[in-house]
Amino acid sequence: MQLDGRHSGDFLRLQRLLEHGDGFQLVFAACVSVAYRQLLIDRVGSLHPSAALLDLASGKDPSAFLDGLRQIGTQHRPIHIFGIEAWLRRCGLEALRALNYRRETLATDVVNTLLLWVEPGTIPTFAAEAPDLWAWRAAVLDFSHPSAPRQAIHEQSIFLGSAERAKRDQRLAEISEHLKTASDLSGADAGLLLEAGDIEESLGDLDAAVKRAAAAGAIFRRLDDRLGEVRAAGRVADIVQARGQLDEALRIRQEEELPVYERLGDVRSKAVTMGKIADIVQARGQLDEALRIRQEEQLPVYERLGDVRSKAVTMGKIADILEARGQLDEALRIRQEEELPVYERLGDVRSKAVTMGKIADILQARGQLDEALRIRQKKNSCRSDRRAPGRRALEGGDDGKDRRHPGGARPARRGAAHPPGRTAAGL
Numbered sequence: 001m002q003l004d005g006r007h008s009g010d011f012l013r014l015q016r017l018l019e020h021g022d023g024f025q026l027v028f029a030a031c032v033s034v035a036y037r038q039l040l041i042d043r044v045g046s047l048h049p050s051a052a053l054l055d056l057a058s059g060k061d062p063s064a065f066l067d068g069l070r071q072i073g074t075q076h077r078p079i080h081i082f083g084i085e086a087w088l089r090r091c092g093l094e095a096l097r098a099l100n101y102r103r104e105t106l107a108t109d110v111v112n113t114l115l116l117w118v119e120p121g122t123i124p125t126f127a128a129e130a131p132d133l134w135a136w137r138a139a140v141l142d143f144s145h146p147s148a149p150r151q152a153i154h155e156q157s158i159f160l161g162s163a164e165r166a167k168r169d170q171r172l173a174e175i176s177e178h179l180k181t182a183s184d185l186s187g188a189d190a191g192l193l194l195e196a197g198d199i200e201e202s203l204g205d206l207d208a209a210v211k212r213a214a215a216a217g218a219i220f221r222r223l224d225d226r227l228g229e230v231r232a233a234g235r236v237a238d239i240v241q242a243r244g245q246l247d248e249a250l251r252i253r254q255e256e257e258l259p260v261y262e263r264l265g266d267v268r269s270k271a272v273t274m275g276k277i278a279d280i281v282q283a284r285g286q287l288d289e290a291l292r293i294r295q296e297e298q299l300p301v302y303e304r305l306g307d308v309r310s311k312a313v314t315m316g317k318i319a320d321i322l323e324a325r326g327q328l329d330e331a332l333r334i335r336q337e338e339e340l341p342v343y344e345r346l347g348d349v350r351s352k353a354v355t356m357g358k359i360a361d362i363l364q365a366r367g368q369l370d371e372a373l374r375i376r377q378k379k380n381s382c383r384s385d386r387r388a389p390g391r392r393a394l395e396g397g398d399d400g401k402d403r404r405h406p407g408g409a410r411p412a413r414r415g416a417a418h419p420p421g422r423t424a425a426g427l
Contacts, residue, residue, distance in 0.1 A: 003043065006187065008264060009224030010141040011043070015263045017138055018048055018078055018113060024106070025113040025138040027078075030120045032144045037117050040143060041080055044115075046265045052076035057083030061091060062098040069110045078113035085119055093129050100130035107136065120144050153178050154188040157195065160202050172199050187228060190219035194235055201239060210239050230260045234273070246280050253277045271301035275314065287321050294318045312342035316355065328362050335359045 003011065017025060031037045045051050052072045060068060072079055088096060099106070118126075120142075127134045158171045175196045182189055197212030213235040220228035233256045241249035253273055261270040274297040282290035294317055302311040319334040335355055343352040356375050364372040 003039070003227065003264060003266070004143075004145065005220070005225045005227035006145050006223065007040075007143045008227035008260075010143065011040070012226055012260065012263050013139060014044070014115075014141055015047065018044070021113050021138070023111055024108075024136075025078075026133070026136055027113060027115045027138050028123060028126070028140045029115055029117050030123060030140070030142045030144045031117055032119060036143065037082065041117075043265045044078070044080075046267075047263075048077060050076050052079045054079055054081045055083045056081060056087035060087070062095050062102060065099070066102065066106060066109065069106075069112070069114070072112070074111050076112075078115045079110075080115050080117060082117040084116060085122055088122070088125070093125075096126070096129045100133045103130075103133045103136065106133075113138075149186070150188050151178075154192065158199075160198060165203075168199050168203060172196055185219050187220065187223055187225055190216040190223075190225075190228060190232070193219070194232060197235060197239075206239055206243060210236055213239070226260055227264065227266075230257045233257060234276075237276070241276075241280065246283060250277065250280050253280070267301050268305060268307070271298045271310075274298055275317070278317070282321065287325060291318065291321045294321070308342050309346060309348070312339050312351075315339055316358075319358070323358075323362065328366060332359065332362045335362070 014027065014029070017027060029040075031040065041051075041053075054068060054072070056065065069079065123140065153174060156171075156174075158167055160168070163171075175192045179185070179189060179192065193212045193216035197209040197216070200206075200212065201209040213232050217229050217232035217236075220226075220232055233252050237249045237252035237257070240252075253276055257273045258270060261267075261273060274293050278290040278293040278298070281293070294314055298314045299311060302308075302314060315334050315338040319331040319339070322328075322334070323331040335358055339355045340352060340359075343349075343355060356378065360372040360375040363369075363375070
């Protein structure tokens, strides 16, 4: 289970509240799935490991509830509170009214952020039965969106690695026709814009591809889908980087993509983006910095995630740098011991063949021409005999990108009132 992009805007607001709030804050978070709520709590915990949990399902009266909050103290921030519906069923609305009456004590004694995980239908109950406490809310965040509507065109896609020109033109025409007739463009439609941009890029129309990605980003921004927005920005960066506009590509990576992934706690997307930054600095000849990023910012993440393929790809990038620096022995060792075995285990025939070619390059540079020739002949034999039809398409083409674009987004809700004497984080 992953963070729904439609919730990324509210999750970033929550992060800002936690970073800048140093007093009492009351935050409501609507969520219907227990498993999804736990994912969000874990995400918060990765950035705020001192967070505390308080389950009200056992039915604490208001005094016991306040005592429990006082015992947690300020060393644990924030305090996740759940089981509120069970608490109300057990203690009744009188308990909520009593809590409303003691709101001043709550704000004075509990100098902390209280994150109340509730079902959407509970929020109107709070507003009606505890209006004064409700008025002190710092934010109302919605993590309960239903699935966004999708049409048949959103479920279709082509694989650019194998699609012929006619198929690409046909798919592009279908997307363009749908977007012309759509009355209110959705997150799924923004995904179609990104797909259309990929097709146009494959056809050499880079200007059109950039416009499509920018238009997709605008839709995601309107829908408060910050995750979709930065992914669209990443596509713009991919294209300008391919054009040689390295400064602009680097600015997008560092200023638009990285901060969002960091705040969302999306460690994998951050590692991928750091790898693209390393590509840029390597193209500029800054080999030491590129090597540092690969070894310190990428490898540890893929190792923790157990992502053996991404780790092997990163090791290959490290070998590229070492080879450029003339460290052929270490580069050869990485190719033979860190890359090849992984691709063989995964059955990735194409990546294995590419790695064998790079091993041959090293051997040729060392003057071992006969061995280099033998490997190249073996590589060609593997590619012709073992590579299944359509494999290149399934692997996403020469750049390894999967050109399918799921989408979906919806605006989030939030509030902005605060207790007297308190200031909210900039939302």
